[in-house]
Amino acid sequence: MLPKDLIRRIRKLEIRTRKVVSDMLAGQYHSVFKGRGMAFSEVRQYQPGDEIRIIDWNVTARMNEAYVKVFTEERELTVMLLVDVSASKEFGSRERTKSEIAAEVAAQIAFSAIANNDRVGLILFSDRVEKVVPPRKGRTHVLRLVSDILTFQPVGKGTDLATGLTYLTQVAKRKAVTFLVSDFQARDFEKPLRLVGRKHDLVPVVVEDPLEEAFPRLGLVEMEDPETGDRFVVDTSDPGVRGRYARAMQGARDERRKLFKKLELDHVELRAGDDHGKALAQFFRARARRMAA
Numbered sequence: 001m002l003p004k005d006l007i008r009r010i011r012k013l014e015i016r017t018r019k020v021v022s023d024m025l026a027g028q029y030h031s032v033f034k035g036r037g038m039a040f041s042e043v044r045q046y047q048p049g050d051e052i053r054i055i056d057w058n059v060t061a062r063m064n065e066a067y068v069k070v071f072t073e074e075r076e077l078t079v080m081l082l083v084d085v086s087a088s089k090e091f092g093s094r095e096r097t098k099s100e101i102a103a104e105v106a107a108q109i110a111f112s113a114i115a116n117n118d119r120v121g122l123i124l125f126s127d128r129v130e131k132v133v134p135p136r137k138g139r140t141h142v143l144r145l146v147s148d149i150l151t152f153q154p155v156g157k158g159t160d161l162a163t164g165l166t167y168l169t170q171v172a173k174r175k176a177v178t179f180l181v182s183d184f185q186a187r188d189f190e191k192p193l194r195l196v197g198r199k200h201d202l203v204p205v206v207v208e209d210p211l212e213e214a215f216p217r218l219g220l221v222e223m224e225d226p227e228t229g230d231r232f233v234v235d236t237s238d239p240g241v242r243g244r245y246a247r248a249m250q251g252a253r254d255e256r257r258k259l260f261k262k263l264e265l266d267h268v269e270l271r272a273g274d275d276h277g278k279a280l281a282q283f284f285r286a287r288a289r290r291m292a293a
Contacts (some may be wrong), residue, residue: 006138010147017107020277021115028284031110033077033177033201043067077118077162077177079136080200081106082168083149084182087226091209094272100205102181103149105205105276109179110142121176124147127162132171157227159185165192169199181205183212183228184256190263197263204260204267211242214246266290 043056046066059067083106089099094266096104114137122145123134131152133145133158161182168178169192178200198201215236224231235241260267268283270276 008145010150013104013107014111014143016212017104017111017277020108021111024279025108025112025281025284028281028288029109029116031282032287033045033079033116037186038233042070044070046174051183057206063072070078076117077113078172078174079109079113079118080135080166080176081109081118081120081145081149081171082178082180083122083124084159084164085124085130085149085152085154086124086185087154088159088183088185089207090226091212094209097181098270098272100150101146101270101272101276103146105207105270105280106149106179106181107146108277108280110145113177116144118177120145123156123164123168124152125160125167126146126154127158127160128156128163129167130156131156132167135176150154157185157229159227161189165189165196166235169196170199173202179202179203179205180284182209183206190259193259193265194263197265200264204265206256206269207272208269208273211250215242217242261269 001212038181043059044067045233046060046068048054050068054068056067056069085099089102101179109169113120117137119135119137120131120142122131123129124131131148133148159181159182165180178196180196180202182205184204184206193202193204200259202248215234218236221236222231222233257267266287268279270279
């Protein structure tokens, strides 16, 4: 039984998410993410202008007149949410932590998916695979996924993108639309990212907080790495310290963007305090334009 405050929290998130989906996302999701291909529907009599290659020769031979195969787009997709639940995701300098942003964005994606009758599954990972929820349809299922993202207490604290991505390749035998939601504070994930991108429609979703981009001027501050537990004192009033940190973070961001471009992966960058539904809608529009080009 879920606590009442959590139920209210999930319900509030559902209402906010459904509005975003109905106003901005559902139609764009449908146009951007295609089904598995064309499925046979029926046969009908040949009409002038029909392509010869779609003639059903077996039926034509039996009926002594030409019949063609009719196909419809096979729309149903499997959508996998691959969500980072490492300790660094609990950081937040704005209204919501990075884990809460991840839950909101996952809900927006999941509700867009079920609006198109797609199945949605979930893999939570840290430095290990923490929890797996097989793909299913329906509102109740999506609310369970959101609850899991918000409340799950991981065993691991570190971030190992390679572990989550490798597990996906082992369990998802058919092509899936995969949203990798993480702050990407990890190393050595280019190879598994490339492998998953070849097999699946992979969309990296980067969740960031403005305070991670630059130190505010607060004097001597004791900080703790949430993933390792290491503590250290930083003089945030020192321009040199702030400058080196800002350059390092910008360098990491630039390298990540170069990697996504190199692997031809469309990605989304979400910043705490911004309108995440709007950012997703902009991503869908940009992707639609690129696909139409």
